[in-house]
Amino acid sequence: MISTSARLLRLLSMLQSQRDWSGAHLAERLGVSTRTVRTDIERLRGLGYPVEATSGVGGGYRLGSAADVPPLLLDDEEALAVAIGLRTAAGGVTGFEETALRALAKLEQTLPRRLQHRLDDLLDVTVTVPGPTTTVPVDVLTTIADAVRRREGLRFDYTGSDGAEGRRTAEPYRLVHARERWYLAAWDVDRRDWRTFRVDRMRLRVPNARRFQPREEPDGDLVGFVERSIGSATWRVRARAHVKAPAAAIIARVPPAVIVEEVDAETCIAHVGSDSSAQLALWLGLLDADFTVDGPDDLAPALQRVSDRYARAAGAAGTLET
Known part of the structure; x- marks a missing residue:
């Protein structure tokens, strides 16, 4: 026994x-x-x-939960997972770095030697590629999360991508961390539609707005809605392409930001965009299907330039020595 x-x-x-x-x-x-x-x-x-x-x-x-945190029992894989998570926990959140490092130091002191070696080996061969990161205060995230849990509306000042400022009231549903930024998926009360807000551009006001009844998620997939929203938010040029291909085939080739509508079994409409008409012309070729497109005036010349370039390349291809 x-x-x-x-x-x-x-x-x-x-x-x-x-x-x-x-x-x-x-x-x-x-x-x-x-x-x-x-x-x-x-x-x-x-x-x-x-x-x-x-x-x-x-x-x-x-x-149950406790006022004081009692010791936890972790198996080997759980301990490594927590240690690795603490190494990256501060990404995108201000006021959390020192806390995460203190917790990591305490955990590493208790790791047995065999786990220390495994963690050290992993960290020695891991390289972090720096990139643009927008941080938000941890108390802002927890305040939003509490409003989501309580189904309380949020009032906040917001700065749009064009620099315009305004006061907003929204019903918060989900925090999403993507592309090194924090986003809030919410129902905009004044605009009566779903919106995605960058949390670093929000300045919360107190008290919160009134409580609300949950709504059906857009297309039944709130996270997918956020992915599409943030993917298309940076498009400077937008167009509507009528594609001679089944919708399922095009959906498999495009990122979530591109909305594809089925017309019939052999045709669909793709709502596309890019940084410029020249880039959009190149991107449309990746659909690998015939198309016509409604877009800005300079899109047609951009498509013609791409067409001429490929025609010249096709004519020269037969003259190359093998």
Whole structure:
């Protein structure tokens, strides 16, 4: 029979790995009586672990939350995952770097030597490619998250991509971290439509707006809506292409920002964009299908230049020596 201390550690690990346990199931897994389980539960409570108990047919035990964080039991892979996560936790969030590093230092002190070597090896061969990062204060993120949980509207001043400032009221639904930035997917109360807001451009006002009833997500996929929104937000040139190909085939070739509408089994419409008409002309060729396009006046000359360039290349291709 395992010792009492070892059994307590195993019991704690079980409570941390699953939300609810019946006393009989714990006793069976530990190889002890239900009375011993009750005694061990009291021991864990005495050590500061808030083990909750419920009675009745569906009763059992669960590990509740606590005012003070008690020690956690982590297996090897969990410990490595936490350490790696702490290394990158401060990305995009101000006021969090020092806290993450303190937590990482405490964790590394407790790692056994075999895990220290694995973590050091991973960090030694990992290179971080620097890129543009826009940070936001951690208290702004937690305030928004609390409003999402409580279904409370947010009031805030917002600076648009064109530099225009205005006051907005929105029903917040989801925070999304993508492309090194934080975004809020929300229902814009004044515009009566879904919008994606960059959190670093928001200046929250207090108090919050009134509570709201949840709405159906756009197209049933709020995260996909954000991906499409932030993907198309930087387009300077936009066009509408009538493509002679099935919608499914085009969807498989384009990024989420491109909206594809089915016309019939062999035709679709793609709402496309890019930084310039010249780049859009090149990108349209990647559809690998015949198309006509409605776009800005300089798109037709750009398409002609691409066509002429490829025609010259095709004519010269037969003269090259092999």
